[in-house]
Structure formats: structure tokens, C-alpha cells
Amino acid sequence: MTADLLIAAALVGLLAAAAGAVAPERLRAEVVSVLTVVASGCGLAVALGVLRSGRAAVVHTGRLLPLGGLSLRLDRFGALFVAVSAVVAISAMIFRLGYESHALSSRTASCVLPLFVTALILVPAAASVTTFLFVWELMAITSLLLVLVDHRRRSEVAAAAQWYAVMTQFGAAALLVALVLLATHADSQSFIAIAARSAGVPAWVRSTAFALAVVGFGSKAGMVPLHVWLPRAHPEAPGPVSALMSAAMVNLGIYGIIRVGDGLLGGGPAWWWLLLMGLGALSALFGALHAATSTDLKRLLAYSTTDNMGLVLLGIGASGLFASTGHPSLALVALVAALLHVVFHAVFKGSLFLSAGSIQQASGTRDLDRLGGLLQRMPVTGSLFLVGSAAIAALPPLCGFVSEWLLLQALLHGLPSSDLALAIALPVGVAVLALTGGLTALTFVKAAGIGLLGQPRRAQAVETREVRRSMWAGAGILATLCLVFGVAPFLILPAVLDAARTVTASHVLDPLVRGWHVGLAGAPGALAPGLLGLGLLASVVLTAGIRRALQRAAVRRTEAWGCGRELQTARMQYTATSFGEPLTRVFEDVLSPAHDLDVSHVAESRYYVEAATFHTSLEDAFERHGYRHAASALGWWGRLARRVPNGSVHRYLAFGLVALVVVLVVLG
Amino acid sequence: MTSAWPAPSVVAVSVLQVLGVVVGGPLLVGLMRKVRCRLEGRVGPPVHQPLLDLRKLARRERTRPDRASWIFSVVPVVLVATTLVIALVAPLLSTDPAFGWSADLFALIYLMLIGSVVLALGALDTGTAFGGMGASRAMTIGALSEPALLVAVLALSIPAHSSNVPTIVARSLAHPAWLATPQRLLSLVAFLIVIVAESGRLPVDNPSTHLELTMIHEAMILEYAGADLALIKLGESMRLIVLLALFADLFVPWGIATAPGVGHVVVGVVAIGAKVAALGVALAAFEVAVAKLRLFRVPELLAGAFVLAVLAVISALVVP
Amino acid sequence: MVLDMILALPLLGGAGFVAWRNQAAGWIAVAVNGVALALGVWVAIRAVGNAPLSGAEGLLRADALSAFMVVVIGTIALLASWIGVRTMAVEVAGGRCTPRRATTYGVLVQAFVAAMLLAVLAANVGVLWVAVEATTIITVFLVGHRRTRGALEASWKYLVICSVGIALAFFGTVLVYLCALHAGGHSASALDWTSLMARARHLDPSVLRLGFALIVLGYGTKVGLVPLHSWLPDAHSQAPAPVSALMSGVLLTVAFYAILRFKAVTDAALGPGFSRTLLVVVALASLAVAASLLLTQRDYKRMLAYHSIEHMGLIALGAAAGIPLAIAGVLLHIFGHGLAKSVLFLTSGEIMAAEGTSRIDGVHALLARRPTLGGVFGIGLVALLGLPPFSLFSSELLMARAEFQAGLGWAAVVALVAMVVIFVAVVGHARHMLLGAPSTPETLAPPPAWVATPLVMGLIACGLIGIFAWPLSGLLEAAAHVVTP
């Protein structure tokens, strides 16, 4: 039954793609969106069925994919990711109904979008090396084409797509080697067989495969230093696509790391996981810092994706570390925390990206320095963005807090430890969590405060109007989930626990308390998000009531206090750049911002300034110090190599003569 | 997960805690102001002056900048409400308050964070230069002090194997030797620095400055008037007293009511009052003695706190 | 009989050009090639699980491998002759070509196709050699068809280098013949494929070793493998698009077919180690050369040509692995590469005709200005770079799996590194050509539907054979077993 639904999801997805290719332009958006929602709905149904029953959905056919065969097997672990992708896809497609983009309505884009969603749903179900790589690459190429949609309007799109293409191909190559290496040593390309036989595989093969998988999947998850494409490509994609990429596609990088590390390899030595924790910590800090200093709304969100995926990697690393040092119960808790964060990140980041898409469409820009005052002009979208921001800043009672709390608990309960690795890694993990937590709060105060509040910083922003209903409905679904999961995590926690158990084949008794609360079994105290939410609501009502009782007169609306000055313009407000400036100065050594002050004087005297322009820019340190050099080295090599074939037929023939001589010498 | 205490005691303790925080907060501020004035050679306003101010403000007109949204009006309410929740669940008087099992230290910190965040949002909502300036500075300092705070908390939680505050307090009482360990002392200092930074006291911020350009916290609330301002002032004083009370519980837990009974609770009230007052006096005295730091020296202070907290964790691992 | 017909049909099409001398002849050639393809498909269906067909008194022989190659050649020939009608019409209309030369062109293309068919259908490896040499001579005029300085230069280089290479292959063939005679072969039939395989175990190892090395060197020239690969970018960039398509799409792989045949003999005699070492060396060298020269490539037709060198390197590496899975992957790759590369060359011909330059920096914003051509070119590059759903993805994965199984994992990793570098380079070039906004808002006429259709169909075919296993898997496996123990 579930298998049929899985096939149905894929077929409806293909149907949607076909419809996108042939439908008349008038109907295209509607037809494609509705069909894709149906496909995602099928995917969601399969995932929920599998999560509930625990019976995997299996599809196998040799009639597809020559000499490899298509092999799908959706277990609970995969189902969790399918469910997440499906929910994000449904929201994004509802959003897409109202999203006005001529480019996204083109024949190609309409055809590719459903394919992308289908690939997102199929990746976690893939159960053989060939199938996995096929759908993985399909996902990569379809998302690449969708990133390209706006290439005519903005020149940055092409650059972003180029970065994305290169990084994703690099990652795919690493994955191919990792998976094929495992398949070769396990003598089968089925995941089940590999998992069963991987224990007998030589240690170097296991380690190589894991390291390559971390590289390959990490690049998809936006792991530093392979993240460079993410803050370029996610922002340049059209609204619904960037939501799908940042909320659903990056998760699959995490999926892959867990699937390979825990599922196929069944865990490994401590250094694997320390490596992962290190990379996670680096990603979290780097992403958070750049998000805090970004002024482009969607770029900020993209960097924050890197940050959150870093936290997830930290959790996975901690989980593996616990498992390898003999703490199976904590390992499970840490993994659950990481997975929970994946789910919640999808929910709030999806809502944020969709709201950001609305904002971009309504105001025509995503530059925070030009936005402002949107909450009054777009009350619903603005509120949804606020909810998402609060969730991502881990403010209770929204969902972000629950997963971060659980992760903190896992790290905390691993201490004190006699194991040196744990004793060093866990406190560092807590410190990273804490620092990113603070930076994220700052980031989203900036995003929401500068973007939505205050006065419009540009004339056009005054004209901004609320977007169509379906657009905020799409973001609203996810924002509602932020609140629902935040208050009632028990709705999702058992499913996540089952998923984590499935992939680690863990037999640990229930490590978490059941019911409304979240907590570690056997540990005193727990988190009561529902109660907390209720308490907050009650005390807000109480306080507001008291205020109302004390002061019944209407609030007087006056001009803002400007020290008595006559001229109080919107330009005097803090911008996103100035908001982040103190932080930029604090982390000057890491961010190394470039300043450029250009002063021109009046002709008569140098004492009078005619005009002054100040320009500041922050470049990604990895891009500047790593990738640029690599690119110029390749260019240098290319120019060098070009000198060899200079067009002389004699030289060409001489190659042959030399080869002939070598053959004769060696074989004669 | 219900309290082991009889219901009336629990209710009584809860009411006392909330009342204590609501009334004690302004009084603490008054006390600190008094101490300050005395040290400066003045008589100073009466200790209950902040309460008088609040009474007057509560009846005054509320204003709202014409471009601000509904967020602006919500901020004071949320600020007070979050602190009320903390006052309710935190073990200020007894080790087993209502919902004490849910009084997780991390949760309390994040509840406080809600207050900081909404204050900053409210400041940005005014659409003025001062609001943005204050919000930017406050959030930067907050972002840097949070890691120090969380790591310091971790250092406290490690020996207790829990981040539940009542549990930590109860275990500290059971093992007084913990209190003199290096990790305690180190995290104590870190905690103190963070309290100073979070509550906007000298040397991080001068709460009585009149110069907008040097303001951090005051700049954020320039636009609030009347009842809104009263709530904000109340909320801030509540945050301060809650922080100090938590600090007192975590580092000097003696006197807290560990069993139901009027006697215990009375002792608890007196003890926490005395401890908080002593801390307030010490803080005020310290404030008189130091000058405000330049804004960009503040991160150095917070980084110092962070290092101390990390050292605390490491020594917690070395000296279990 | 069928085999004779398959050979005769293209020649018939060539005769049509002489008889009619107008566009109708072009369509007749298309039809004739279509019929040849249909016959080839029939032969292929029959070849799976049955004894090989033979024809022309034993001179021709079609086992599954030959049948597969006939299908590949037929498909690409159909595509190329279809677009050839357009190319010649445009050239004649534009005054760049006289009707007389158009006729010559038509005849030569058909002869070229026939020579390739002869090469893969020949029962005797000597005849195979003659056919491959014949393709060289025929295509020299096709390469030089434009009569420009560049075309002349390219055809000179092409002829000289390939003649030398093919002579070396003849040397190798002679040495194999020598071994076969000494192993008891009869002089007339010793070079027959079946007799060679039958006596493979008794062939003299040291002479055979030298012979195979010379064959790899010699036929490798036509395949475009290092070291005698240098003619390829020149010839492919100067030839008319349909000829480039045929050369890059099938001629290279027909030459590789010869290497595959000899490899089977050598492996049977010497074990797989020798041919593997040799092929790995030339494959990796070819990949390195292609990667290095694609980095700063300035001409898009040359870019496609170097891309062919890369794919030939991949095919050689796959063949080095040698196990049936690898050979199946190689053959699938041959088909997929043929389709994608010929579509790309044909499209690039259209682009060049429309834009008047083959320089990468001379072409911009194609997707915006010429959506059809730009789209086909872009999707073709996607296919060629080995991304799904196109068959090159499946075949590259198959080859990689096989290489790992055969213990050539390290070489596969090196190849992957080269492929990533090539990806970087090609994506950069494609970005400059395809993306962006047009500098001037011009409305440009798209190519007629009858031109776009075969191109799109080619890409669709390339996708379908990568997704659906059932029409091809059996044939691929049967063909792979012909040249593997």
C-alpha cells in the first residue's frame, strides 16, 4: 500500500512536470502547483504511514536505470525526511500559486519544479547506490535549473549558479567515490547489504568512505568550508525555490551523513565524529557571524542555514562520539536532538524564506538597508516573519528552543567524563551553541527589526502592499507548525525517536520522557514547553489587563522624539549595516571588512567637503582565501597547458614518435 | 511531576515569589540608588522612590510614535510577562516551587532573552536613530554575554547532572563542599559580569546618563511614556532582582526553604531578601567606584567572562 | 543478406545525390539511413541470444557488439543527414558552397557512413583496418569542405596524423597476423575475428604485446587518445557541423571498437593486466590533456572536441576495467556520448551559422536571444557533463562501479578529479555563452521546427536510454560478453 503511494507520488510528480511542459501559460502555475501538492501529499502519506507502522515501503524494478535497477526502500528514518520535504513542498506550492514570476512560469521552470520536488521526496527512499546517485543528481540539476530562472534579470544569478554547479558536482564526485567504494567492498550496491557487510570492510575503506561522504553531503548541507555556494544560490533562487532548497534540500545532506555514518557504516571511531563536530562548530560560528553581518535578507537567511546545519552536525558528531565511547543512550538523545533540529529548521526556515519571498515580491528588493515599516503595510506576512524569526532565535515557546535545549541536555549529560575527547568536545559544543544562539538572536532582531519595523527607508517601500492570500497561507502553514511543535513537541518527538532508532539500529530503552514534556528519562527536571507557553500567555494577558485597567485613555500617536529637530527623516534610522557594525568591529579579524571612503572637496577649498561616499563590504573569508586561489591556480595551469599544442603539425607528430619510441623501448 | 509539597504551601510560595519580585524589584533599584547617593555624599531619594515613580507613571498618558506598529505597544507587556513566569517557576524562596521541575536554567535564560529581544524590536520600531543605536548595542552585548552565561551555567550543571535549578540548588545544599570549588568561583565571577552587562549597569552601561549618544539601554526606551514606561521600568527591575536572586540561590543557597512550613518559608523570605540586598549594595558600591567602559572595550570584558566560564567548565571536569 | 543491405543502403543514398542533385536527394539519404537504422535494430534484436549473422560470403559478420555499433552509427547518421539537408541548403543559399560541392558532400557523407558500417560489420580485422583507413580518406574532404585556410590546415593535419596513426595500427595488425599464423592459422582466415579468438591462447605473448601496444597507439589516434590526439580539435572545429557530429559521435568510437576487439584477443592471450595498464595510461593522459586544455578554451567547437577526448579517455578507462559490467558501461557511454555530442555539434553549427563566430566570448545570452538553440545547447551540455536523467550519468556510474570492482578505483578517482575540473571549465564557458540579458533587445528567428525536432529528439533519446533499461540492457550485456571472457 505504502509502496503504491510512493510510486504514485513519483508518477504524479512526473505528470506535473509533463503538465508544466504542455499547459498553456495562463493555467500553468495553477496546474503545476496543484499536481505537485498532490504528489507531495502522496509523499507525506507514505512517510506518515511508514512512520506509524514501521514497515518500510519497498519498490524494486530492473526495468529502469540500465544495469543498475531502480531500488527504493523507505524506512522510518527516510520517512522523516520525506515528511519534512513534503510539508515544505506543499507550503511552497501553495505559496507559488500567488507568486508572480514570469520566469518561474516559463515552460522549462514549470517542468523542472515538480521534478525537483519529486527528487526531494525520492532521495531518502533510494536504497541502492545507483538509485541514490541518480535521484541525488537529479535533485542537483533540477535545483540548479531553478536557481537559473532569473538569470536574465540579475547578473548575480549566473555567478551564483556557477558556484552552485561546481560545488554540487564536486560533492557528487566525492559521494560517488564513497558509495561505490563501499558497494565494491560489500560486493553489493544495495544499502541493506552494505549495512550488513560493512563491519567486515577494511578500516581505511570505512574511514575514506565516511570522510568523502562528509565532504559530499556536507557541501549540500552548506557545511563550512564547502558552503560558499549556499549564500549565493539560495538568495538568487525565486521565493518558493529558495524555501525548498534551504528548508528541504539541505536536510538531505544531513540525511546522507547519518545514513552513511550510522546506517551503512554502523558508527565508527571517535575521530570521525570529532571531525564532524569540529566542522559543525566551524559552520555554526561562521554562518552565524556572517548572518549577523549580512544586509541582504535572503543571504542572511542562507547563512543562517549554514549556521543551523552546523548545529545539526554538532549534534550528529556528539551522537557518534557518545556511541563510540559507550554512551548509547546519550547517543540516541543527541541524534534525536539533531534530527529534531532538522525538522524544526525546515519549518521555520521554510516560513522565513517564503515570507522573504513575499517581501521581495511586494517591495521589489531584499536589501534590508532599503526596507522598513513593512509590518504595517504587510501585516500578515510581517507577523509570519516575526514568528519565524522568534522560532529561529530559539525563543520559547516556539519550536527552535526545544531542539536546542535537547541538544544542550545531551551535551550536558555527557559530562563530567573521563574520556578526553568528550571532556574537550562537549564544553566546546556548548560554547558554540551559546555563541551562535546569541548571534542568531541579534541576526533576527536585525532582520525583523530593520525589515519590518520603523519607517520605510526608501520611497518604493511606502507603496508596498500585502501579498495575495495563497502566498501568506503557504508561509502560514509553516509558521503555525513552528508554534504547534514548539508548544507540543510530543506530536513529533516519538516519530523522530523511531527514525533515529531505525538508522542506528539502537536497542536503548526509551531515553526520553513521554508526554507533554521533554526531558531525559531518569534525569530530574524537564522542559515543559506547553506549560511555558500557557504561562507566558496567561501572564501577558494579565499584564496587559493591568495596564488597561490603569490607563484607559487611548494611546496618543505623536511624532517620534528627535531632540526637537524639525527634520526627522527615515534616513536617520539605523540600517542593517549600521546595526551589525559593532559586531563587525568586534570580529574584525575574522570578517576583515573592506572599507572604502571616498571624499571629494569643493573646488575653492579643501576644507569643505562636497560629497563623501562610504562603502563597506564583507567578503567570505573562505571564498577570498581559498576558492579564489584555487580558481586562479586552475587558470594559470590552463594558460600554461595551452602553450603546448601550438598548432605545429611537427610537434603533434613528435608526440607520436616519442610514444612509439617508448613503446619500442619498453616492449622490445 | 507534581510538587512534593502540600498545595497551600506551594501556592503561598508562588504568590510570595511573584509579589516579592514585583515589589522587591523597584525596592532593590531604590536601595541601590540610595547606596549610590550615600557614597556620593548625598541623602538621596527614599528607598521606595521607584515605587512612587511607578505609581505616578502608571496613570500617565501613553504615547506611540506615529510610524510604530503594534509591536511597540506589546513590548512592555511581554517584558514584564516573561519575568513574571520566571518569578513563578524559579526556586527563589523554596527548593520546590510550583512547576519547579520545569525551572530549567537554560529555559530561564532563554525566557530572559525574550525580554531583551522584544525590547530591541520595540526600539527599532520607533524608527529613530536612537532606537536603532540602542538596539544594536544592546543586542551586540547580549550576543556576546549569552555564551559566557550558558557556559557558566554548564559549569554549575555538571556536578549536579542537571540543568534544573531546584535540583542544582538542592544538591549544592547537600554538598556544601561544591560551593568552594574553583569552578564555582570562576563561574561566579563570569556570572556576575554577565549580570552587570545584561542589566545595563556600570561599567557596561550607565543607567542614569542623559547623553543619548552614550546610551545603550536607555536609548531603547526613550519613546515609552506613561503606563508603558512604568511596565518597562518594572520589568527591568524585576529582571535585575531575578538575576540577583538566581545568583544568590546558585552560589549562596543557604536559607532557602527546603521543606514546607511557615517557619521555613519565613526564613527563606528573609534569607533571599538579605542576600539580594547585600548583592545590590555591593553592586551599587562597585558602580560608584568604576567608570563606564568605552563601548568597544565591553566585548573584552565579556570575552574575559567567557574565558572564566570555560575555565570553570574545565576545572569542573578536572575537579569533579 | 541483411548485412549487405545495411552496407549498401547508405551507398544508395550517396548515389541519390549524384542522380538528383537537389534537396530531395538529402531527404532520400535521410530515409535510406532511417531504413538502415531499422535494419540495424532488427539485427540487434536478433543478435541477442542467437548466433551471429553473416553476409557477403563470410566477409561480414554481426554479433551483438557489431549490431550495437550499427544501431549507434545508424542513429547518428540519421540525425546528421537530417541536419545535413539544412546545413547544405543554408550554405548553398549563402553562396559559400556551389551545388556541385554540395553533391560531393552528400556522396562523401554517405560513403563515410558506409565505411563506418563496414568497419563494424567486417569479420576480418584486416578489412576493419581498411575500412577505418577509408573513413580517414573520405573525411579529409569533408573536413576541408569549406575550403577556407583553416579547413585546409585542419584537413592536412588530420590526414597526416591519422595516416601515421593508422599505419601504426596496420603494423600492429601485421604482428597479430604473424602470431596467428604461427599459432596455426590459415593465411586467408587468420585475421578473422572468430579464428583469432579461437587461437588466442596460443598466440605468442611478446609479439602480441608489441602488436597490441601499436594497435592502441594507432587506432588510438583515430579515437582521439593521447599522444596522437592533436588532429581532433582542429578537424572537428573546421568540419561542417553534420560531419563533426558524425566524426565525434561515431567515428571515434568505431575506432575504439577496433581496440575493443583486439583487447579481447590480447586479454585471452596475456591476461587482462597488460591491456589494462596500457589503456589506463592513455586514458588518464587523455583525461589530463582534455582537462588542462578545456580550462581556458576560447572556441566552443574546440571545447566540444576536447570534451570528446575526455569521453574517449573515460571509455578507455572503462574498457581497461574489462569486466562485463565495464564493457556494458562503455557501450552505453558510446551510445549516449554519440547522441549528446552529435546533437551538440549540430546545434553549435546552427549557432555558428546564426552568430557568425565560434568564439566563446563572441556569443552571449543565447538562452535569452535564441531560446531554442541555447536551450538545446545547454541541455546537451548537461547531458555531456554526465548529469541525470541522461544516459551518460548511468554509463559513467556503471564504469566507475566496474573500475572499482576491477581494482582500478584509484584511476577512477583520478578520472573523477579530471571530470570535476572539466565540469568547472565547461560550466564557466557555458555561463558566458548562455546566460545573462541580451545587450540589445533583438528578435531573432528561431530555427524551423524540422531542424529543432531531431535535435530535441536526440536529447530525449539520450535521456530515455539512460532511464529505461529494457530495450538496451539485454543487448548491452550480450555485446559485452562478446569481448569479455
Place this chain on the structure above:
Amino acid sequence: MQEAAGRNRGSLQLRHVDAGSCNGCELEITSMSSPVYDVERFGIRLEASPRHVDGLLVTGPVTRNMADPLRRTFEAVPQPRVVVAVGDCALDCGVFAGAYGVQGSVCDVMPVDLAIPGCPPHPATIISALRGLAGT
């Protein structure tokens, strides 16, 4: 006055505006906060934001340039609000009466609730007047 005292009941915050003073009054106002006079003990403070105060403490004649800012500051104070004019200049422009650049006294610009004469007024005078407002 009485109304204000009943309203404030021991808590009075004012915003000081120098509308064009010679700074004589400022010196006296500053010395109110010194240990000698210590106005704060009566619950009276000067605040930075007009939103936070109960009224204005205006000194000096109202110059042309300060008239508008003064009015704006007055508008910014939440109601009910008081205006305290300190010094002779604030009351009737003093020696600056009729000078170029002087628009008039404070009461020409806004209603004055409490006038404290003197050139400059003694701190004790100011404090006692303000105590009347504060109700202490």
C-alpha cells in the same frame, strides 16, 4: 499646582530646555543636584527623554531658533504636563527683551504653570517651588 501635586505624590521628573539662556540659570539648576541641595531626595529628577517626564523646566528668553524645538519638546511630553519657567528671562525676557533673535518669553510660546523668578534664582528657591509641584 495642587492638582499636579496630587497627581505626582512624591515623584517629579522634568526635562530641562535651555531656550536661549545666558547659562546663569543652568549653573543654579546644576547645583540643585549637588550634595548641598540634593534635589533627588524629594523625588525630583531631570530626565533625558521628554516622554519620561511630567513637564518642562525652561530657562532663558525664547530665541527664534529655539521656539520651534521648545514647542516640539512640549508636544512630546505626555499629558497632563506642566511647564516651569525658571529665571527672569524665561518670565519676561529680562535684559534681552526686544533683542534681535529673541521671540519672547516662555509664556508667549506656551502656557506656563509655574514661574520661578530670579536672575538667576537661588537653587533653594527652585527646589522649594518644585517641591510644591512634586507634592513633597
Place this chain on the structure above:
Amino acid sequence: MSSAYSSTLTLAAGAVLICAVVVLWVTSTRSMLIVVATQGTALGCVAMTLGVHVGDAGLIATAAVELAVKGLAIPVLIDRAAGGALDRERRPLVNVPASLVASAALIVLAFTAARGVATFVGATSGALVPVGVATLLVGFLVLVSRRRPIFQMVGLLLVDNGIALVAFLCTAGVPFLIEVGVSLDVLLAVVVLMVLAQRLRSEFGDLDLDELRELHD
């Protein structure tokens, strides 16, 4: 008989190699053509000698074809291609003394490398196989070092002749049908080269091949 056979064979084969070396030496087209014709004839003689020795009619026929094509047709064709112009190799890429030294090295290489094949074949013909390989290598050297189109055509011929020599010596020639095909192909190749050389001259004028460098990356 046997000694006459072997000395004839050795003489003819030696002539093939010597002609190849002489090609390196000469600079004028006319003298080079004489050398090429001589070499073709010598090659034909080798085939003829072998054919007579074995008594194989096919081989004798092959020898006749060979004589006709390589001894006569091709030199005449090349002469036509040269169009009577006095084309000289003025400045070879590798000058004459150096190319002679190089050819000596290549001949040594050929003798060492082909030893295996020589012993495998055995007998007089086997011993002469290295001569063929040496011719091939010298031909290759001509291809690599000579700038004039006609000299490159000749280099190609030398390579072909070397291989043909090896073929005759090793296996008494490939089967007749294939041999005809091969000869036809070589003939056609030379014809095509000739056509190309004419076009090159009409397009580029007096041309060194080394200047033909318009096409490169």
C-alpha cells in the same frame, strides 16, 4: 639458390633502409623522388624475391601491384603535385647532420626493439625485420623534422614502406584482398595529400608546414 635468395633479400631490404636515410640527406624534390622510386622498387623486389622463394602466386601478384604503385605511380603523382617547381627543403626543423645522427640512434633502437620479433620469425626474412622497423622510424623522423608538404608526404610513404617491408618479411604479406585494400588506401592517401598540397600552395603560396599554425587553442 638459398644463398642467392638470402643475399637478394638482404640487398633489397637494405636498399629500402638506405633510401630512407638518403631521404633525410637530400634537400631537393627531384632527387628525393628518385630515392622514393628506388625504395618502392626495392620493396617490390623484396616481395618478388619472397614470392619466388615461396612459390606463392598471390605474393608475386602483390609484388607486381607494389612495384606498380610504389615504384611508379606514387613518384609520378608526387612529381605532378610538385608541379615541376623546384621545391627545396631549405631549413629542416632538425638539420641534416643532426637528423642523420638521430636516424642512426633510431636504427639502433629498431634493431634492439625488433629482436624479439626477429627471433620469433626466424630465418633470413626474420633477421631483416628490424630493417623494416628502422625504415618506419626514419620515416617518422622525416615527418617530424621536414617542413615542406612534399617531404611530409614522403615521410608518410617511408612509414608505409617500412611497415610493408615488415609485413612481407614476417608473414609473406597479408592476404591478397587486404593487401589490395591497403595499397589502394595508400595510393588514395597520397592522391588526397597531393590534392591538399596543391590547394595549400594556391591558398598560402610558398609554404612551410611549420607556419601552418592558425588553428590552436
